[in-house]
Each structure stands twice: as C-alpha cells, then as structure tokens.
Amino acid sequence: MTDQQLYVPRGESARGPYALDIDPERAGWGHSALRVLDLDAGGSHALETGDSEWILLPLAGGCTVQVDGESIELLGRDSVFSGVTDFAYLPRDAHTQIASGAGGRFALAGAKCERRLPARYGPAPEVPVEARGSGNHARQVRNFAAADTFDCDRLIAVEVITPGGNWSSYPPHKHDEHLPGEEAELEEIYYFEIEGDGLGYQRVSPSRPGGADVLAEVRSGDAVLVPDGWHGPSIAQPGHTMYYLNVMAGPGEEREWKIRFHPDHRTEGYR
Secondary structure, eight states: OOHHHHEEOTTTTOBTTEEEEEOHHHHTSSSEEEEEEEEOTTEEEEEEOTTEEEEEEEEEEEEEEEETTEEEEEEEESOTTSOOOOEEEEOSSOEEEEEESSOEEEEEEEEEOSOOOOOEEEOGGGSOEEEESOGGGOEEEEEEEOTTTSOOSSOEEEEEEEOTTOEESOSOEEOOSOBTTTBOOOEEEEEEEEGGGOOEEEEEEOSSTTOOOEEEEEOTTOEEEESSSEEEEEEEOTTSOEEEEEEEEOSOSSOOOOOEEOTTSOOTTTO
16 A cells, blocks of 8 residues: 555545545445544534444534434533543444534544444543653553443544654554454554644554555644554654544454554563
C-alpha cells in the first residue's frame, strides 16, 4: 500500500452528513470503521447500525441518542482537549436517532461484529485515564473502550493526548499477526485533532515485504489507516497538543489488545 492510500486528509473521505467516513470497504479490510458527524444547532441524524457495533463519542458538544426504545443523554465536552467525555454504545441491527440542541461534532467508532449486545451509557467518571511514558514521551491515554474496561464484541477504542513537542505511540509496535498470548491481529484507524491549528507527524513502517509504509504530516480532521506494520511514533508540534482517537478491531476469537514492540527500540520506561 502507498502513503496516499493510508493517509486520509481532512475532507477526502467526506460522504453525506459525515466529515469523515471510513468503512471496511474504503479501508480494504474486514472490521474497523470510523465516522465523524457534524450537527448544526437543532440538527439530527438517523443511523442504521447494520452489521456493526458503534460507540457514539462526543468530540465537541453534547447530544441525545434514541436507541432500542430508550433515550441516552450525552453531556459531551467543549473539545477533545477539555477532558474525558461520556459516550453511548449502539448495538448492531438497531435504528438510532442522534440529535443535538446546541450542535457539535461526534465520532462514531465502529466494528463489524457477530453478537448483539445491549445499548448502554458510558459515564465519563468511569473512564480509566492512564499516564503513559515520561519526559518527552509522556502522554495521557483515555481507555474508554479498551479491551479490559468496556464490553464490546470486537470494537476497541481509546483516546490519546500528547503534549506539544512529545512523542507518543512509542516505541513503534504492531498487531498484525495472530500469535496466541503474544500478538493479536487488529486493523487500526488514527483520527487526529491538533490544538491551535498545529500539526503532527505519524509514522508507519513495514513489518513485512510490501507492507504499510507511511510518513504523514497530520492536521485536525486527518486520519491514518494502519492495516499492518510498525506504527509510531506520533509526534506533536511544540506548543500544540495532539489528540488522536484509535479505533481497532480484528478477526480473532478473543477481543484483546496484544502487541509486539519493534526489536530495534528500547522499551523500558517508554510504554
């Protein structure tokens, strides 16, 4: 695959009401999906979940979602840089209606799945927040739908905040093979927002001949697809905090996040 296929600039994958719409067919893989929905004040959007489970995650603003006969109110947040947010799990084979009185921007992180789990509310105070790394590789990970924190069938999703000038997604790591107890096969999407109209850089290097190879300058609204390969670092411009949303899913029987670090990079104190 080429840089052009894996780096998705803002607006390039816009479709209908979505500012970004990456489905498995667009990505050329089997499971992971991400949409970004912009709603004007008083706006609403009908979503048929189809064969996928989704998490509705406010990026800016709040909303109400009707699903399975119940109403879930999301308080949301001012921006991705203002803290964690509440969220809603939307099961497959459901008709949903999303409405926002004040308007906002909302991520829909999705994965094709088999089981139909119940619709649920995810409270912001219950989101585990992890400080990872130190020094100029310190970052904050918001594990709202990590494999061991929130029940989904296949979907895994987390948010990462990287201070300006720091590296994250480091050391480079991969999850493109099924190696029981050691590595899980997961397709991944990175969605970026950069504070203050800044920029960042994302690296994906091949783990196999002809594998994914990307060095992309990223700005708010951009995405990078990781079908395989060593991914990282993610580098934030000094003075500009970087946010990214990671969406992962794969074919394995177990929903697990197991990774291998690049053998040429020291891992002690970095992860």
